[in-house]
Amino acid sequence: MDPSRFTRIDPTTWQIEPTGAMRVPGVIYADENLIRDMDEKVYEQTANVAMLPGVVKAVYVMPDAHWGYGFPIGGVAAFDADEGGVISAGGVGFDVSCGVRTMLTGLKVADIKPVQKELADSLYQQVPVGLGSKGTIVLDPLEMDAMLKGGARWAIERGWGETHDLDRIEERGQMTGAEPSCVSDRAKERQCREMGTLGSGNHYLEVQAVTEIFDQEAADAYGLKPDEVVVTIHCGSRGLGHQIGTEYLRDMLPAAVAAGITLPDRELACAPIKSEVSHRYLGAMRAATNCALANREIIGHYARKIFGHFFPKAELTLLFDVSHNTCKVETHKTDGVTKPIYVHRKGATRALGPGHTDLPEALRKVGQPVLIGGSMGTGSYVLAGAASSEDLSFASACHGAGRAMSRHAALRAWSGRQIIKDLADRGILIRSPSARGVAEEAPGAYKDVGAVVMAAQEAGLARRVARLRPLVCIKG
Amino acid sequence: MTVQSNMPAPGWEDFPHGADVGIRGWGPTLEQAFEQAALALTGVLTDADIEHRTSVEVECDAPDVEVLFVEWLNAIIYEMAVRNMIFGAFKVTINDLHLRGTMSGEPVDQTKHAPSCEPKGATYTALRVAQGADGTWSAECIIDV
Numbered sequence: 001m002d003p004s005r006f007t008r009i010d011p012t013t014w015q016i017e018p019t020g021a022m023r024v025p026g027v028i029y030a031d032e033n034l035i036r037d038m039d040e041k042v043y044e045q046t047a048n049v050a051m052l053p054g055v056v057k058a059v060y061v062m063p064d065a066h067w068g069y070g071f072p073i074g075g076v077a078a079f080d081a082d083e084g085g086v087i088s089a090g091g092v093g094f095d096v097s098c099g100v101r102t103m104l105t106g107l108k109v110a111d112i113k114p115v116q117k118e119l120a121d122s123l124y125q126q127v128p129v130g131l132g133s134k135g136t137i138v139l140d141p142l143e144m145d146a147m148l149k150g151g152a153r154w155a156i157e158r159g160w161g162e163t164h165d166l167d168r169i170e171e172r173g174q175m176t177g178a179e180p181s182c183v184s185d186r187a188k189e190r191q192c193r194e195m196g197t198l199g200s201g202n203h204y205l206e207v208q209a210v211t212e213i214f215d216q217e218a219a220d221a222y223g224l225k226p227d228e229v230v231v232t233i234h235c236g237s238r239g240l241g242h243q244i245g246t247e248y249l250r251d252m253l254p255a256a257v258a259a260g261i262t263l264p265d266r267e268l269a270c271a272p273i274k275s276e277v278s279h280r281y282l283g284a285m286r287a288a289t290n291c292a293l294a295n296r297e298i299i300g301h302y303a304r305k306i307f308g309h310f311f312p313k314a315e316l317t318l319l320f321d322v323s324h325n326t327c328k329v330e331t332h333k334t335d336g337v338t339k340p341i342y343v344h345r346k347g348a349t350r351a352l353g354p355g356h357t358d359l360p361e362a363l364r365k366v367g368q369p370v371l372i373g374g375s376m377g378t379g380s381y382v383l384a385g386a387a388s389s390e391d392l393s394f395a396s397a398c399h400g401a402g403r404a405m406s407r408h409a410a411l412r413a414w415s416g417r418q419i420i421k422d423l424a425d426r427g428i429l430i431r432s433p434s435a436r437g438v439a440e441e442a443p444g445a446y447k448d449v450g451a452v453v454m455a456a457q458e459a460g461l462a463r464r465v466a467r468l469r470p471l472v473c474i475k476g
Numbered sequence: 477m478t479v480q481s482n483m484p485a486p487g488w489e490d491f492p493h494g495a496d497v498g499i500r501g502w503g504p505t506l507e508q509a510f511e512q513a514a515l516a517l518t519g520v521l522t523d524a525d526i527e528h529r530t531s532v533e534v535e536c537d538a539p540d541v542e543v544l545f546v547e548w549l550n551a552i553i554y555e556m557a558v559r560n561m562i563f564g565a566f567k568v569t570i571n572d573l574h575l576r577g578t579m580s581g582e583p584v585d586q587t588k589h590a591p592s593c594e595p596k597g598a599t600y601t602a603l604r605v606a607q608g609a610d611g612t613w614s615a616e617c618i619i620d621v
Binding site for chain 2: 039041066067068069070073090093094095130131132133134186189190199200201202239242243245246249250253254265266267269403406407408409433434435436437439440476
């Protein structure tokens with residue numbers, strides 16, 4: 001994008017002034033290079049979201065932003081029910097509550113090296129991954145509803161997880177307000193064999209080494225030590241969430257027309273917060289959130305079992321589990337008034353700063369862990385939410401590296417088999433059912449994750465705590 | 477319907493999108509454009525040949541032809557997910573915005589198909605169903621993968 005299209009507030013804050021039907025400004029946090037490389041569509045989509053009724057303060061866009069559908073990926077927008085605000089199914093996306101969890105192992109890289117190949121094979125064989133993979137857990141209708149109500153807590157009660165994990169999961173592992181009755185039979189049917197499956201696309205399970213610490217105090221609070229090994233899981237609500245997204249997007253089209261809302265893009269289909277469709281969507285979306293939380297808890301349990309086989313004394317403890325496709329009722333200060341608003345985060349992570357009372361005691365002093373998935377070649381980051389993010393972005397930060405290149409272009413540029421070989425030479429073992437899928441997810445198809453997290457830090461959204469390098473990547 | 481000789485043959489392609497992928501089908505009739513786009517959806521997932529072992533029928537309705545296109549693709553995605561199948565041939569009839577579709581394929585085999593990704597849903601982004609000046613119908617949108 002051309003930087004001259006923005007009002008530059010400071011080196012990492014770029015404002016789209018409200019023009020035409022825009023009700024509020026758009027604010028993109030990024031450095032100049034990231035802005036120049038960002039797709040023009042991000043500008044257009046940000047402006048479109050700023051046109052929706054009841055939008056509050058500004059539409060915020062994270063440094064990893066790219067062209068999405070309706071909302072830009074990396075977009076944050078909040079709506080006020082009392083000002084005619086809306087709920088947008090597209091503002092959450094098809095993969096409801098897609099997110100990341102990181103678990104500490106206490107193991108050193110030297111412990112992993114002798115069994116790295118066997119560990120990679122075992123994880124690949126035992127964690128269902130890719131299109132066509134089904135889990136061993138089959139849910140009947142009663143268990144389905146119990147899962148949709150109970151989230152990670154349900155998984156733990158069934159023996160797939162540990163009770164102390166709950167403190168380290170957003171919403172304490174269980175989203176309130178979930179309504180299984182608002183989830184269609186088709187959505188449930190899509191899920192009945194998918195619990196504990198990783199999925200495909202950019203989802204992964206990685207064994208990672210901590211390579212660098214940037215903030216010792218936060219690293220100590222998080223239990224991150226140089227040269228130690230962690231396990232990170234990135235996935236979401238699987239078929240159930242996809243079907244809910246599909247169905248409610250369709251239902252919100254006529255709802256928007258009925259409410260007299262002019263949609264700049266049909267993908268922004270939305271309904272007033274105070275409407276029957278929104279009420280049902282929130283019940284279903286919260287149920288899908290529980291599905292994602294349960295799914296990551298189950299996969300975490302599988303990781304524990306597999307690590308237990310190789311390292312009987314190892315204990316995998318959950319650092320944090322945070323979602324980046326969400327809509328939540330949160331209390332924020334806007335125009336001097338503190339009130340509950342509906343915050344949509346589409347490819348953006350909640351990033352609570354130090355002192356926030358929603359954080360468990362052990363994390364409260366340093367702020368919420370913000371888990372940033374990079375590409376399989378370049379590594380990932382752990383950040384800590386900054387207090388300033390509250391005013392800057394409704395306490396939100398980036399969620400990944402963000403794609404710099406389409407799947408289409410990546411497929412033309414790289415061979416999956418060659419990438420797997422090159423990474424193996426660098427000590428990174430990839431396991432995937434699809435060489436083509438690996439090519440589409442090539443490290444070079446992503447933005448420079450280091451630049452993205454630096455921009456997030458300079459903008460005051462979050463601060464860097466540690467950098468992680470993959471040792472094993474299980475990829476759908 | 478008579479096919480004009482200068483009309484391009486039915487076909488499909490995918491096109492780039494930020495993180496996901498666009499699909500496009502075209503042909504002398506609206507139905508063929510929908511069938512070709514469905515082939516493009518499969519083409520996004522695999523380069524392998526698909527055996528026509530099992531047939532599945534679907535029906536969908538929509539208020540306009542563009543939403544009908546999204547509904548058609550989402551019906552395929554749903555059948556793929558719950559039947560654990562991948563489809564390689566499609567037949568569509570459309571009457572008054574009511575679509576009847578038949579698709580045939582086989583169970584997903586990770587070794588044979590090596591599916592590169594999993595479609596989550598068809599979106600309204602870059603959604604366009606239109607007839608060109610030469611009479612060719614085309615249908616396209618972005619698929620979230």
